[in-house]
Amino acid sequence: MNAPAQGQTTPEKAGAVVPAPTGRSAGARIVLDALGGDAPLRERVAGAISAARLYPDIRLLLCGARDDLEREMDRLDGRPANVELVHAPEPIEMHEAPVQALRLKKNSSIAVGMEMVRHGEADAFVSAGNTGAVAAGGALKLGRLKGVQRPGIAAAMKVIEYPVVAIDVGANVESKPLHLLQYGIMASVFAQEVLEIKDPRVGLLNVGEEAAKGNEVVKQAHQLLSSAELNFVGNVEPEALFRHGCDIVVCDGFVGNVLLKLGESLTLKLVGWMREQVQQNLRYKIGFVLCKSLFRHLKHCGDYTEYGGAPLLGVNGVIIKTHGASDARAIQNAIREARMFVETHLNERIEMAVQKDAEARGVRT
Numbered sequence: 001m002n003a004p005a006q007g008q009t010t011p012e013k014a015g016a017v018v019p020a021p022t023g024r025s026a027g028a029r030i031v032l033d034a035l036g037g038d039a040p041l042r043e044r045v046a047g048a049i050s051a052a053r054l055y056p057d058i059r060l061l062l063c064g065a066r067d068d069l070e071r072e073m074d075r076l077d078g079r080p081a082n083v084e085l086v087h088a089p090e091p092i093e094m095h096e097a098p099v100q101a102l103r104l105k106k107n108s109s110i111a112v113g114m115e116m117v118r119h120g121e122a123d124a125f126v127s128a129g130n131t132g133a134v135a136a137g138g139a140l141k142l143g144r145l146k147g148v149q150r151p152g153i154a155a156a157m158k159v160i161e162y163p164v165v166a167i168d169v170g171a172n173v174e175s176k177p178l179h180l181l182q183y184g185i186m187a188s189v190f191a192q193e194v195l196e197i198k199d200p201r202v203g204l205l206n207v208g209e210e211a212a213k214g215n216e217v218v219k220q221a222h223q224l225l226s227s228a229e230l231n232f233v234g235n236v237e238p239e240a241l242f243r244h245g246c247d248i249v250v251c252d253g254f255v256g257n258v259l260l261k262l263g264e265s266l267t268l269k270l271v272g273w274m275r276e277q278v279q280q281n282l283r284y285k286i287g288f289v290l291c292k293s294l295f296r297h298l299k300h301c302g303d304y305t306e307y308g309g310a311p312l313l314g315v316n317g318v319i320i321k322t323h324g325a326s327d328a329r330a331i332q333n334a335i336r337e338a339r340m341f342v343e344t345h346l347n348e349r350i351e352m353a354v355q356k357d358a359e360a361r362g363v364r365t
Contacts (some may be wrong), residue, residue, distance in 0.1 A: 005026075005191070012193065013123075014322050015106055016241065022134055022324065025061070026056045027055070027057030027339070028057075028058050028059070028061065028123050028124060028338070028339045028342040028343065029059045029061065029121070029122040029123045030056070030058055030059070030060055030061065030122065030124045030125075030126060030335055030338045030339065030342075031061045031062075031063055031086070031113040031117065031124065031126065031207065032062050032113075032121045032126045032127075032331070032335065033061055033063055033064075033109045033110055033113055033115050033125070033126065033127035033129050033134075034042065034048070034062045034064030034069060034130065034132075034193050035064045035065070035088070035091040035092075035108070035109040035128020036091070036092070036109060036110065036127045036128050036130065036214055037065070037127075037128030037322075037324055037325070037326055038094070038128075038324045038325050039324075039325055039326060039327055041064070041068060041069075042072050042075070042076075042195070042362070043276055043327045043328045043331065044071040044128065044326070044328075044331050045062070045069065045073060045076060045333025046076055046324075046328035046331075047328035047329065047332040047334075047335070048062055048083065048331060048332075048335065049073070049076055049079075049080060049083065049240070050328060050329075050332045051121055051331070051332045051335035051336065052082050052083045054097045054332065054336075055335070055336065056080075056081075056082055056083060057082075057198065057340055058084045058247065058335070058339055059082055059084065060080075060084070060156070060335065061083075061084050061085075061087045061113075061116065061122060061305055062084070062085050062086065062097065063088040063109040063110075063112050063113045064085075064086075064087075064089070065087070065088075065089040065110055066085055066087045066089075066090060066331050067203070075309070078120065082253070086112060086113070088107055088108060088109040088111075088112035088113065089107060090106075090107045090108040091108065091109065091129075092108045092109075092111075092129060092130050092133045093130070094104055094112050094129070094130050094324065096130060096131060096133070096165050096281070097132075097311065098132030098133040098135070098136040099132075099136050099140075099151055101130070101133055101309040102133055102136060102137055102140065105334055106143075109127075110127060110129060110133050110134060110137050110262060111137065111141075112316050113125045113127070113157075114138070114141040114142065115141060116136040116318045116320075117141075117142060118141050118142055118317070119250070122217065123317075123318060123342045124132070124317070124318035124319070124320065124338035124341060124342055125138075125317070125318065125320070125338075126309060126319075126322065126331070126334045126335055126338050127319075127320075127321060127322070128309075128321075128322045128323060128324055128325075128326040128331070129324070130233050131170045131171075131321060132151075133151045134312065134319060134321050135151070135153065135170070135171040135172075135312060135321075136223040138151060138245070138315040138317065138319045139151060139315065142315045142316045142317040143285035143315070143316045143328050144314055144315060144316060145315065145316055145347060145350060145351045146355065147351065147354040147355050147358050148184070148186075148314040148350075148351075148356070149176070149178055149179055149182060150171075150172055150175070150176075150179045150206055150314065151171055151250060151313060152167045152171050152179070152182075152183045152186065152187075152253070152312070152313055152314060153167065153168055153170050153171045153184075153256075153310045153311070153312050153316030153321055154167040154168075154169070154187050154190055154310055154311055154313050155167070155169045155184070155251070155260050155310035156194075156195060156310070157241075157260065157263060157315070159241055159242060159244070159250055159263075160242070160248065162244055162247075162248060163195055163197075163247075164241050164246070164248070164249060165187045165190065165195070165247065165248045165249070165334045166198075166248075166249050166256050166259060166260060167183045167184075167186070167187045167193050167248065167249075167250060167251075167256065168183055168251065168253040168256050169253060169256035169257050169259070169260045169310060170253045170256065170257040170260075170321075171253050171312060172252065172253040173252065173253050174252060174253075175217065175252040175253070176217065176324075177220035177221040177223075177224055178194075178241045179226065179252075180221035180224070180225070180250050180251075180252070181220075181224040181225055181228060181251045181315070181357070182219060182354060183228065183230070183249045183313075184202045184204075184225055184230055184232070185247065185350075185351050185353050185354055185357055186313040186314055186353070186354070187200075187202070187246060187248045187250070187304050187313065188202060188230055188231075188353070189346065189349050189350045189353050190313060190346065190350075191247055191248055192237075193344050194337075194340060194341070194344070194346070197247050199231050199248045199301075200247040200248050201231050201232075201233045201246045201248065202225065202230050202231060202232045202233065202246065202247070202248045202250060203232075203233050203234065203235070203236030203240060203245065203246030203248065203249050203250065204218065204221060204222055204225060204232075204234065204236065204250050204251075205235075205236060205237075205238070205249050205251040205255060205259070206218055206222075206235035206236065206237065206249065207237070208235065208237065209234060209235045209236065209237065210235065210242070211226075211234065213235060214235070217252075218235075220254075220283060220363075221250070222234070222235060225250070226338060227361075228321070228360075229356070229357065230358055230359065233243065233245070233246055236249060238259070242268070244348040245302060252305055269359075271295070274295065293365025306309070308320070308322055308330055308331075308334035308335070308336060308337045309322030309323075309324070309326075309330070309333070309334035309338075309355075310339055311320055311337070311341060311346075313350060314350070316347070317347075318338055318341045318346075318347070320334050320337055320338045321340070322334040334365075
């Protein structure tokens with residue numbers, strides 16, 4: 001049978017699984033959106049192959065155009081036994097309106113992958129694609145965990161020597177006080193179970209530390225967080241992240257996305273500027289040689305690939321959203337993170353924590 005051209009759904013049906021060459025693994029079933037992202041397809045395929053070989057217990061399903069996936073795998077010495085292909089030929093581009101794209105492109109890699117999680121054919125979904133489409137797909141197709149008002153994306157950032165979790169960093173540009181409270185609750189569970197922070201300190205991002213500062217949403221959120229069973233340290237300004245003033249910073253998705261991108265770009269720009277200066281000055285070159293390990297560490301601190309991706313917390317499933325420019329290493333680590341989420345049953349713990357908070361506030365869910 002001839003392979004279908006790009007964009008065709010016949011003769012091969014979209015969503016059809018091409019099984020692995022030698023059986024299936026019994027571990028976590030993870031779907032990778034192979035079409036989503038700014039990097040070349042080969043980076044996502046290479047990351048998937050690396051993860052499949054590193055974690056032979058998982059079953060990895062790649063959603064994309066079958067011909068393209070097989071071509072890339074042939075270039076990378078073939079397909080591991082625990083990798084399967086799912087025909088989903090339609091990409092959702094970064095500029096497309098999320099909800100409209102999901103409705104019109106039923107055979108997109110995001111829509112097909114989400115449906116697999118929804119129907120129990122997979123345990124987790126990983127994507128470097130359109131953030132809005134991934135967040136909307138999670139809410140519309142998977143639904144929310146019991147009691148969760150609005151899911152949020154939690155990004156673990158490396159700040160010099162320690163991780164700081166920022167939530168929300170892009171799922172919702174506007175939030176209500178209750179949403180911010182639940183972000184803090186969900187991120188606390190994530191920090192405890194995944195990052196192994198025993199009693200994570202939660203800070204509310206604001207223009208000042210005083211409780212009276214900020215708009216009405218932030219003021220009301222401060223009251224809710226203060227009365228919750230959290231290690232809430234109050235309002236924090238951005239500089240608190242750099243002096244380890246908190247382990248979790250809560251904010252709406254607009255502010256959080258700007259915070260995340262500013263931190264990444266500032267670190268990389270600083271490293272690039274230092275490299276330029278070293279090349280132009282002999283004394284700097286000597287200093288660079290003496291401090292080479294320090295500069296390498298600085299670059300490592302701004303490397304978004306280390307944590308792989310950011311989970312969309314609060315959805316009834318496991319969704320990991322990774323950087324649009326993710327290379328093979330970032331994809332590999334995002335798959336590692338998805339595997340960890342499935343194995344630790346994190347969603348069950350989040351649901352219990354949200355329910356406990358609602359009961360403490362006398363609210364029925």
